[in-house]
Amino acid sequence: MISSIVNLLYPPLCLVCGRRDELRDQVLCTTCLRKLKKRLPPFCVRCGRQLPGDPRIKASCDDCKKDTLYFDRAFSVFYYNGILKDLVHNFKYKKMTSLAQEFARLAVDFIKDHGIAKNTDMVLSIPMHSKRLFKREINPSHILAKAIAKKLRLDYSGRLLKKTKNTAAQSRLSRSERIENLKGSFSLRKNTRACVKNKKILIVDDLFTTGSTVNECARLLKEANADYVEVVTLARGDRVR
Ligand SMILES: [Zn+2]
Ligand SMILES: [Zn+2]
Structure with a gap:
């Protein structure tokens, strides 16, 4: 009113x-x-990387053939360029949280269009270390995941995963440095292993770069016997056809 x-x-x-x-x-x-340009298939069937050619192709990219992946499949909603890049920057660093609902609405359209999260039991976000959260004041992944879960009418838990190591910012690191940097930096909170056992989980984050962050979280979830882990990120900066 x-x-x-x-x-x-x-x-x-x-x-x-x-x-x-x-x-x-x-x-x-x-x-x-x-x-705002939504990503169009074909995508790598595991990590969601943009592939060239016929939209109906079902193939993996070269990285997925050699990496050990713990998540079952990942998708990104938008190409990370143009005004979307500015909006994501404003959302993350200028705390423009009013964008969350808009992003969530567009992400949910994409999720439905691509048959994602069909039997999902719960939605999780990527946690931030308490020191970084204190400095940044908001966790964009948490805000986005919560908004998407609400629109999909799914349970959201921002408390199962914990960032235990305040790792260096990933943006300037190479692919192998990122993987090394993240090792042992997340954990599942005590007494939460039973919550993920046999569950189908959707992890939501803002950006997909090498996928090492979501893969590390998926590894913990699979170790606790999660059944299926899907990933949706708002954007990914790979090649645009
Ligand atoms: Zn791939
Ligand atoms: Zn306008």
Whole structure:
């Protein structure tokens, strides 16, 4: 009620172009929404990497043929470029959390279009170390995963996994350094192993770079006898066809 009065007095502005028109319950206008490019198949059947060729191809990428993967399959909703890149930056670093609902809505459309999370029991996010969370104030993965779980009417748990080691930022590390950097940096909280046993789990995160973070979390879940681990990230910066 209060929010609808506020909207009437101060209609929201599109977060990208600042226009007031075409906005309904969204924070982006339809013109700007159209500029966000959802990823199109073919994808690697394991990690979701963009593959060239016919959209109906079912194949793995070269990395997935040599890496040990613990998650069963991963998808990313958007190509990490253009205005999406700016929006993700604002969401993560400028705490523009009003974007979470918009991102979640678009991610849920993608999830349904691609038959993801069909028999999922619970949604998890990637935890942040308490020191980093104190500094950054928000965990984008938690906000996004919670919003997606709510729209999918699934249970969300932000407490099963814990970041135990405050690892160096991953962005400047090579693929092998990232894997080394993450070893032993997450754990399952005490008495939570039974919660994941035989469960189908969806992990949600903001970005997929090498996949080493989600793979490390999936490894812990599989060690605790999780049945199936799917991953959905908002964006991935691989090659665009
Ligand atoms: Zn706009
Ligand atoms: Zn792959």
